[in-house]
Amino acid sequence: MPEGDVVWRSAQRLHAALAGRALERSDLRWPSLATVDLRGRVVDEVVSRGKHLLLRVGDGDGTDQPLTLHSHLRMEGSWHVHATGQPWRTARAAHGVRAVLANAEWTAVGHRLGMLDLVPTAEEARLVGHLGPDVLGPGWGPGAVTRVVDALLAHPGRHVGEALLDQRVLAGVGTYFMAEALFLRGVSPWTPAGELGEDGLRALVVLERRLLEAGTRDVAHGSLGYVHARSGQPCRRCGTTVRVAPIGVAPQERSAFYCPRCQPGPTPTDGGAPQAPLGARREVRRR
Structure with a gap:
C-alpha cells in the first residue's frame, strides 16, 4: 500500500x-x-x-x-x-x-x-478527523512527537509494530516504514510499546519522520530496504534469514518483516518454519 x-x-x-x-x-x-x-x-x-x-x-x-x-x-x-x-x-x-x-x-x-x-x-x-499527527504535515514538531508518544504509552501492552500502523496514532506510516524503522532501532515488531519507554518511543517516532521525509525525495526507496519484502533472503547486516509474520488483530493483520538476530525480543508464534524468498514459486512435490 x-x-x-x-x-x-x-x-x-x-x-x-x-x-x-x-x-x-x-x-x-x-x-x-x-x-x-x-x-x-x-x-x-x-x-x-x-x-x-x-x-x-x-x-x-x-x-x-x-x-x-x-x-x-x-x-x-x-x-x-x-x-x-x-x-x-x-x-x-x-x-x-x-x-x-x-x-x-x-x-x-x-x-x-x-x-x-x-x-x-x-x-x-x-x-x-480521526487521524493522528501527520508525520509529513506542516504542523509536525516536538508537540506532535509528544502526542504520538503519549498515544503509544496509553496502550503499553500493544505490539509496537501494530501501534505504528494505527493511523489514529501516527498518520502516514505503513508496513514499509514500520519495518525499516524497527530494524534500524533493533526492536522486534512484537515488543510491547511500553517496554521501549518514553525515550525509546520518542527516538522511534523521530526516526519515522526522518525516513518518510527521505522518501519524499527518493522514489526508489522501496527497493533498498533492509527487511521489508525480503523474507527468505539474508539480512543485509548479519546474514540471518529475514522473516515475515502477521501482526495485529484479525481481520486487520498486516505483514511485519524482521531479522530475528538484529531485532531480538518477542517473536510471533509461527513455529520458525522455513520461508522462501517473497514471490518465489514453491516446488511442487510429486506423489
Whole structure:
C-alpha cells in the first residue's frame, strides 16, 4: 500500500498542475459521484493528510460552497499528470480510471483509487478527523512527537509494530516504514510499546519522520530496504534469514518483516518454519 511519502509526492504533483486554474474537465467515475460536475471551479490547493489526499476547489461563481475531493490510494491506486490533449490511456487501462480532472494545460488521472468522496471543505473532519499527527504535515514538531508518544504509552501492552500502523496514532506510516524503522532501532515488531519507554518511543517516532521525509525525495526507496519484502533472503547486516509474520488483530493483520538476530525480543508464534524468498514459486512435490 502506498504510504505517506507516496501520497505527499502525489499531492505535490497535482498541486503544481492544477492549483490556481479553473477545471475544464471533470469526470468522476464513482457511483455516488457520477453526476458531479466541477467544471468552472478553481482548484485552491492539493494537500496530503497521512495516506489521504485532499483536493480543494473554490466556490466557482461565488454561489457554491468550497468542496474537497478526497481520495485514498489503498493498495493499487495512483494519480498521474499528463499534458492536456496528449494520449494517456495507453499507459494505464481505461477501465481502471476513477477520476479525470483537467485544465487547459494539464490533466490529472486517478487510477484504481480505493476511495473517492466529495464533501464541503468545512466538513473534511468527517473523513480525516480521526487521524493522528501527520508525520509529513506542516504542523509536525516536538508537540506532535509528544502526542504520538503519549498515544503509544496509553496502550503499553500493544505490539509496537501494530501501534505504528494505527493511523489514529501516527498518520502516514505503513508496513514499509514500520519495518525499516524497527530494524534500524533493533526492536522486534512484537515488543510491547511500553517496554521501549518514553525515550525509546520518542527516538522511534523521530526516526519515522526522518525516513518518510527521505522518501519524499527518493522514489526508489522501496527497493533498498533492509527487511521489508525480503523474507527468505539474508539480512543485509548479519546474514540471518529475514522473516515475515502477521501482526495485529484479525481481520486487520498486516505483514511485519524482521531479522530475528538484529531485532531480538518477542517473536510471533509461527513455529520458525522455513520461508522462501517473497514471490518465489514453491516446488511442487510429486506423489
